[in-house]
Amino acid sequence: MRGHHDMGGLPAGAIERSEHDYAHWEKRVDALMVLLSAPERRLLRVDELRRQIEGLGPGAYDAMSYYERWIAAITRVLLERGVITADELGRKMEAVKAREARS
Amino acid sequence: MTAAETAARFRPGDAVRVRFADPPGHIRTPWYIRGRAGVVERLCGAFGNPEELAYNRPGTPRQPLYRVRFRQNEIWPDYRGPAADTVDIEIYQHWLEPRDAR
């Protein structure tokens, strides 16, 4: 079965040409990807990230923005590899949200 | 060639066919080219198999990677451009067989 990401040759509409400025958080995601895949760390491979993105499922793939898919993939690889745990990630995300709510 | 690298089977100019197969996992052979015939344009070198690297496995032995050229009017039944139009795709050796293998 054709993967949802494997779209070469499928019918599609006009190409939307407007471009968005990359937000800081998006550049930080990109930086994380570069840093974690660098030879001196090798904490993830681009191939693993791609597999994760391909596995997000069609709904998520289409609904998420490009860098949302990347951070979701990075996180999944780090969880699989045991670099971070779900528990500490969950607690940290709640802490980040609480900080934002206070500011 | 070392034990960590598979020997190259094909040379530029060879007529090849992309195997049809449909496994799950991380596959870098696009759906639209599976089963299609083309000509080897060049050997790009040998690289770790991305299907294995995707699971953080070493991906060895490294697989020869070829740039294969296809005629657009042989891929798409409704292609309306000139007959000379082509598409070049990098394909790993284990997805290729000689065109007239059967």
Place this chain on the structure above:
Amino acid sequence: MTAPDEPHAHDHPHEQAHAHPPPRPDTDDTLTYYKAMEVAVRELLIEKGVINADDVRRAMEAMDARSPAQGASIVARAWTDPAYKTRLLADPSAAIKELGIEPGVYKLVVLENTPSVHNLVVCTLCSCYPRGVLGLPPDWYKSRAYRSRAVREPRAVLREFGTEIPDQVEVRVHDSTADMRYLVLPERPAGSENLSESELAELVTRDSMIGVARARVPS
């Protein structure tokens, strides 16, 4: 080098044609689930000593330093120096190092447009792009519409970008599925014979190095 939160200062006129818009400050944005995830993951990794804040800042600066200006300088040199062009086509990584551009981990391939072949680059499976010489890709390059259609109806896609390729010129699409990254070397436009190398670089747009457009014609 500007700090990540400051707008870029582009005082070199050559770079005006390729200046990227300054990033939106994060303080304007609401904290979505995935933005919270990014902050959390980064902070965790810093706490664990896997990376530090300086690493992140430097990686962002390195990314910001990449723009189509690098690619344009390569093309302009190739147009003016036939021996360089020969070296560039034979071994792109070595040739771009001559211009002080670091090749990066992927293997760069340069595709020369000629009177008989027009090259177009796409990554149908994801968004592979020669970031080392062009910076970050435009949204449309990563879009469903481009990734689906470029390989199947390249001439219609080119037309949408305002580029008409005559029938006697072969359109060759490159689907970047593996470790190669492709840079199109557009044809040098007519009427550019007396321009300096930096003036020539001004004619080389990012879109011409992806292959959806030709280089600009001198005014």
